[in-house]
Amino acid sequence: MKQKITIKTIAKELGVSTSTVSKALKDSHEISAETKERIQAYANYYNYKPNHLALQLRNQKTKVIGVILPKIVHHFFSTVIMGIEEGANLKGYNIMVCFSNESYKKEVETLKVLSNGSVDGIIVSIASETLENKDFKHFKELVSEEIPLVLFDRVVEDILCDKVVVDDVGAGYKATKHLLENGREKIALITTPNHVNVGALRRQGYEKALIESYIKTNKNIIVEIDEEKDIKLQIEKVFDYGIDGIFAVNEIYAANAMKLAKEKGNKVPEDISVIGFTDGLISEYSSPSITTIAQHGFIMGKQAVELLIERIDKEAEVYKPKKIVISSDLKLRESTKPSS
Numbered sequence: 001m002k003q004k005i006t007i008k009t010i011a012k013e014l015g016v017s018t019s020t021v022s023k024a025l026k027d028s029h030e031i032s033a034e035t036k037e038r039i040q041a042y043a044n045y046y047n048y049k050p051n052h053l054a055l056q057l058r059n060q061k062t063k064v065i066g067v068i069l070p071k072i073v074h075h076f077f078s079t080v081i082m083g084i085e086e087g088a089n090l091k092g093y094n095i096m097v098c099f100s101n102e103s104y105k106k107e108v109e110t111l112k113v114l115s116n117g118s119v120d121g122i123i124v125s126i127a128s129e130t131l132e133n134k135d136f137k138h139f140k141e142l143v144s145e146e147i148p149l150v151l152f153d154r155v156v157e158d159i160l161c162d163k164v165v166v167d168d169v170g171a172g173y174k175a176t177k178h179l180l181e182n183g184r185e186k187i188a189l190i191t192t193p194n195h196v197n198v199g200a201l202r203r204q205g206y207e208k209a210l211i212e213s214y215i216k217t218n219k220n221i222i223v224e225i226d227e228e229k230d231i232k233l234q235i236e237k238v239f240d241y242g243i244d245g246i247f248a249v250n251e252i253y254a255a256n257a258m259k260l261a262k263e264k265g266n267k268v269p270e271d272i273s274v275i276g277f278t279d280g281l282i283s284e285y286s287s288p289s290i291t292t293i294a295q296h297g298f299i300m301g302k303q304a305v306e307l308l309i310e311r312i313d314k315e316a317e318v319y320k321p322k323k324i325v326i327s328s329d330l331k332l333r334e335s336t337k338p339s340s
Contacts, residue, residue, distance in 0.1 A: 179247060294328060
């Protein structure tokens with residue numbers, strides 16, 4: 001008696017994706033005649049029968065969208081959730097929010113739970129540990145299963161899905177340019193580890209602005225923060241190099257840097273100007289209030305959910321991933337001013 005096989009079995013045996021098998025069995029024009037013939041012959045030989053219950057479950061809408069975020073407490077992600085929820089509710093959907101806590105394992109497990117039929121599609125900002133590991137198999141499997149997926153903020157280009165991002169290079173450039181125009185020349189950068197792509201892109205913008213002003217990048221005043229360790233201790237060393245400006249890639253780093261500057265007897269913004277990223281309550285209510293780059297998280301969330309619902313409702317077989325890039329704005333406050 002021949003073994004009972006599934007689409008996954010066929011895909012594994014023939015070295016193709018499950019999406020290719022599914023399309024070949026539907027006689028899709030997207031698949032070459034040779035590949036279709038090979039897949040259909042294999043399926044016929046093993047008397048493959050589609051699981052109609054699974055197909056029925058797959059085709060039933062839950063009207064729920066899954067969202068996986070890297071952190072619980074973060075102003076940017078909270079504004080993104082607000083945008084996702086508003087956009088979802090307008091289309092008759094609810095959202096289910098989960099957190100990876102920057103863990104690869106938790107992200108994989110959560111994605112597995114959500115993709116078992118609990119939701120119609122998933123929106124994700126990738127965990128730091130996943131980006132460090134460079135293991136994106138769980139996302140690629142999701143795409144091959146044709147489960148609608150949108151990545152936002154932290155994205156990976158070779159995952160073939162819709163994406164919504166901020167122009168991080170432009171934002172880093174804009175922040176650094178503002179400090180340079182204020183007469184600052186020794187500008188420290190407080191950023192994420194390089195595997196977190198948003199920090200790496202903002203660093204590109206920082207370095208671009210310095211090059212344009214004929215200022216050589218000084219690696220001694222660039223700090224890649226390990227959040228498992230004391231943030232203030234890691235930032236502290238940049239003050240040994242006579243800095244007069246600080247660009248921090250989020251408002252937590254900016255607030256820590258500003259506090260340290262004052263503890264070391266520097267006046268902000270007279271001696272050291274500080275600019276952060278993410279226009280949250282910390283930036284608004286710090287003393288002095290912090291000049292910042294506004295990311296427009298609400299707009300990003302709304303765009304992400306609109307893309308996802310468009311994908312969920314799309315009937316056509318040909319699918320071309322979209323990428324939306326949102327520009328950022330400089331919000332001037334008290335922590336920056338021209339040097340005297």
